[in-house]
Amino acid sequence: MGAHATHDHIVHFYHLCALDWVDIVSALKADPKATAKLGQSLSDWNRNSYQEIKGAQERLQALVDSGQLGVYGSGYWGHPAMKLEPEVNLLAATHYLQALEYQREINKVVAILGSKTPHIQNLAVGGVANAINLDSPDTLNMEKLFHIKTLIDEVDDFVKKVALVDVAAIGAFYADWTGYGAGVTNYLSAPDMPLDTKGTTFELPGGYIPAADIGKFTPIKSFNDPFFEDNVQESIKHSWYDGDWTRHPYQEETVPNYTDWQDDGKYSWVKSPTFQGEPAQVGPLANVLTMFAAGHKPTQKYATQVLDTVSSLVGSKVGVGALHSTIGRIAARVIRCAALNDTMKNQWNLLVANIASGDTTTFNPPTFPKGEQQGFGYHEAPRGILSHWIVIQDGTIKNYQAVVPSTWNAGPRNGQDALGPYEASLLDNPVQDPEKPLEVLRTLHSFDPCLACAIHLVDKEHNEIVRVKVL
Amino acid sequence: MKCGESDLSSLLGDYSRRDFLKVCTASAVYMGLGESFGPQVAEAAANAAKRPPVIWLSAQECTGCTETLLRTGHPTLETLILDLISLEYHETLNAGSGHQAEEFRAHSIEENKGKFILVVDGAIPVKDGGIYCKIAGRTALEILEETAPQAAAVIAIGSCASWGGVPAAEPNPTGATPVHKILEGKGIAIINIPGCPPNPYNFLSTVLYYVTLNKLPELDDKLRPKFAYGRLIHENCERRAHFDAGRFAEQFGDEGHRKGYCLYKLGCKGPETYNNCSTLRFNDIGVWPVNTGHPCFGCSEGGVGFSTPLHSPAQLHHITPPAWFPSATPEKGKGASALAAAVAGAAVGAGIVAAGMNLGKKDHEEDEES
Structure with missing residues (x-):
């Protein structure tokens, strides 16, 4: 789980989001020597060398010289909202290429345990399919355990020395973006990495923060906590499903009813989840804020480190409050990634200690009692809290609903017409050129949408100016 | 144009000629062409005036088929898109969005008519006029029908595009349909690369095969390249000896499971799934499901994956085990x-x-x- 999230956060930050802020065409104008000097002043990462940076620049130059820009051909290069100096752009572009290597490495951890990635195949109802036997060549053994540890340590270096530094630097250069994109500031996050077999203590805390007030944090305390189970609902008033109701997942149904775009009616395939009747933002920012509020030490350490770096670069104190924003959401993703790397190391030690003590149990055969049973499970996925809800009748599935992270964030207006997090975050976003609304992409991409979605920009007379497909 | 080392260097930037030849040789060997084909592959790529254009359309998919390309090491995604092909349009990887991306796509199709490879991932919903998947205001069905006839060849990547996959699972509420059915009878060259996701090397090698030899690899009756899907997983499984000797895991974590015995009784679909997972393996580290202890569930085989229960025993069409x-x-x-x-x-x-x-x-x- 830690390795999967680390991969996801690295790819999202560098490959799916950074090019909204970093102009790779401008990077071609940079002086590689000055870039190396800049990189070395920010971090002791050993791949900020002149040779490394010059190589990256030449590679990009070769692409541009070929005249075939491919997926980069439609980018917003030279857009007035792009503000970084050529050297900063080149440094980020160099790390963009390096990040591709490290996401591959951390994915190998997922594959060793999950059989392959993407689409891991080691989960079984009642446990995992990984047999542990240190005296067999065909199971999780010492070779595999140390393969995992080696990869974790290698990628940890990249996350701590490169990604954490880059996100602070981009945050500092775009400090005005701490003022945009807060949107819905109710935050919901799941506790994860249980430390006992009953799911009552967790290495990573989670819970709920209403209205940006981390003093009002309420933890989710167990896998069965009614505080979570009782407070989740979904509405379909504005979604392309039959009817108009707000229901608990156990009582939901999913019957499509497509109406095309209706301004005040139905306009989305996404349902609108609520917690205690209100929309909630989920994802790394929600996770970092709840872990911060719960006193999780690694989260506090890396959040403080990033905020201190930003403060010293901009020359004034930037506090936790700055995280309620577009750029804060991006920073939180990397902060979480750093904290998870510490977690992975700890979990590896715990696993080895268990094996050393003779505990190699990986599976409890499930039983399905007669009658109607219902239950839920949750997990803090890379994009936020994921919950599955099931009703079983005499051993057969009667109802199954998944309330997934992007549903929480992308949901349309709910049963009370309150805006969902994507919608609310776009209010008051600056847009310099409505034909090229890069700023809209910045805020939307900061959520890491799991889907391609569309934002329709319409003027006050309801004429559509431009439709932005966010990918 | 005579292909000298300097030409290669200028084409490949900082990617060394030796590395490039290594990739090409590995691909050539893997495609069954023999080692001597390596330089020929390199030369074909170097001599091409342009990198072969590829347009990638996404329909009812989860982006797993794209994610899988992020994991490859020979060649890597960056080598693929910076040095080997020109990926003109891909929803997830485009730097631009909206009008910018759509205009770039239209322009590229016009410019590369009859020359580009069209990759499609995801099934195409046809129920209710195709409204269950729209991109930039148009249905996936419309976009596919308009684009495919202009391509040199169509590669359906993943089980969804190849035979329906997850969205076509019963009761198939959106009428999810595989690409080859939509394009049937139109004289369009189609290759299926099923899997959930497929092994990325099966896709890469198909593309390199086409780029190098300017023809499609040999296909089976389900339009799958024989170099990848020519054998049952069971035939080359590392646990086959246990099957033949009757040594089975009966439950996850039992003694047989912890000794690496055959997973047939846990529902392994290796005996009815044509794929090269057991030899090619995944993520450049020699792993695949059976190696970890999880049965194959036939993700690449139509009528098996997503349609038969995970742990029900496989149909043994070619191998009848002894009764005792x-x-x-x-x-x-x-x-x-x-x-x-x-x-x-x-x-x-x-x-x-x-x-x-x-x-x-x-x-x-x-x-x-x-």
């Missing part, structure tokens, strides 16, 4: 009765070996016929 298996070889030194059982086991074992040899012979006969 001996227990695993008993431990030594357990007294007279254990010794007697061992002797009986050895006798039965001999019978199994004989049966195995016959099976092998039958396989060879089939090979010669085909």
Whole structure:
């Protein structure tokens, strides 16, 4: 789980989001020597060398010289909202290429345990399919355990020395973006990495923060906590499903009813989840804020480190409050990634200690009692809290609903017409050129949408100016 | 144009010629072309005035088929899109969005008419006029029907595009349909690369095959390249010896499972799934599901993955196991009765070996016929 999230956060930050802020065409104008000097002043990462940076620049130059820009051909290069100096752009572009290597490495951890990635195949109802036997060549053994540890340590270096530094630097250069994109500031996050077999203590805390007030944090305390189970609902008033109701997942149904775009009616395939009747933002920012509020030490350490770096670069104190924003959401993703790397190391030690003590149990055969049973499970996925809800009748599935992270964030207006997090975050976003609304992409991409979605920009007379497909 | 080392260097930027030849040789060997084809692959790529254009359309998909390309090491995604092909349009990887991306796509199709490879991932919903998947205000069905006739060839990547996959699972509420069915009878060259997601090297090698030889690889009756899908997983499985000897895991975590026995009784679909997972493996580290202890669920095989229960036993079309298996070889030194059982086991074992040899012979006969 830690390795999967680390991969996801690295790819999202560098490959799916950074090019909204970093102009790779401008990077071609940079002086590689000055870039190396800049990189070395920010971090002791050993791949900020002149040779490394010059190589990256030449590679990009070769692409541009070929005249075939491919997926980069439609980018917003030279857009007035792009503000970084050529050297900063080149440094980020160099790390963009390096990040591709490290996401591959951390994915190998997922594959060793999950059989392959993407689409891991080691989960079984009642446990995992990984047999542990240190005296067999065909199971999780010492070779595999140390393969995992080696990869974790290698990628940890990249996350701590490169990604954490880059996100602070981009945050500092775009400090005005701490003022945009807060949107819905109710935050919901799941506790994860249980430390006992009953799911009552967790290495990573989670819970709920209403209205940006981390003093009002309420933890989710167990896998069965009614505080979570009782407070989740979904509405379909504005979604392309039959009817108009707000229901608990156990009582939901999913019957499509497509109406095309209706301004005040139905306009989305996404349902609108609520917690205690209100929309909630989920994802790394929600996770970092709840872990911060719960006193999780690694989260506090890396959040403080990033905020201190930003403060010293901009020359004034930037506090936790700055995280309620577009750029804060991006920073939180990397902060979480750093904290998870510490977690992975700890979990590896715990696993080895268990094996050393003779505990190699990986599976409890499930039983399905007669009658109607219902239950839920949750997990803090890379994009936020994921919950599955099931009703079983005499051993057969009667109802199954998944309330997934992007549903929480992308949901349309709910049963009370309150805006969902994507919608609310776009209010008051600056847009310099409505034909090229890069700023809209910045805020939307900061959520890491799991889907391609569309934002329709319409003027006050309801004429559509431009439709932005966010990918 | 004569292809010298300097030409290659200028084409490849900081990617060294040796590395490039290594990739090409590995691909050539993997495609069954032999090592001597390596330089030819490199030369073809270097001589091409332009990198071959590829347009990637996404319909009812989860982006797993794209994610899988992020994991490849030979070549890597960056080598693929910076040095080997020109990926003109891809929803997830485009730097631009909205009008910018759509205009770039339209322009590229116009400019590369008849020359580009069209990759499609995801099934195409056809129910209710195709409204269950719209991109930039148009249905996936419309976009596919308009784009495919202009392509040199169409690659359907993943099980969804190849035979329907997850969205086509019963009751198929959106009428999810595979690409080849939509394009049937239109004279368009189509290749299926099923899997959930497919092994990325099966996709990469197909693209490199086409780029190098300017023709499609040999396909089976389901339009799958034979170099990847020519054998049942079961035929090359590392646990096959346990199957033949009747050593099975009965439940996750039991003794057989912890000894790496065959997963047939846990529902492994290796005996009815045509794929190269057991030889090619995943993520450049030699892993695949059976290696971890999880049965294959036939993700790449239409009618098996997403349509039969995970743990129900596979249909054995080509291999009939004996009705009775001996227990695993008993431990030594357990007294007279254990010794007697061992002797009986050895006798039965001999019978199994004989049966195995016959099976092998039958396989060879089939090979010669085909």
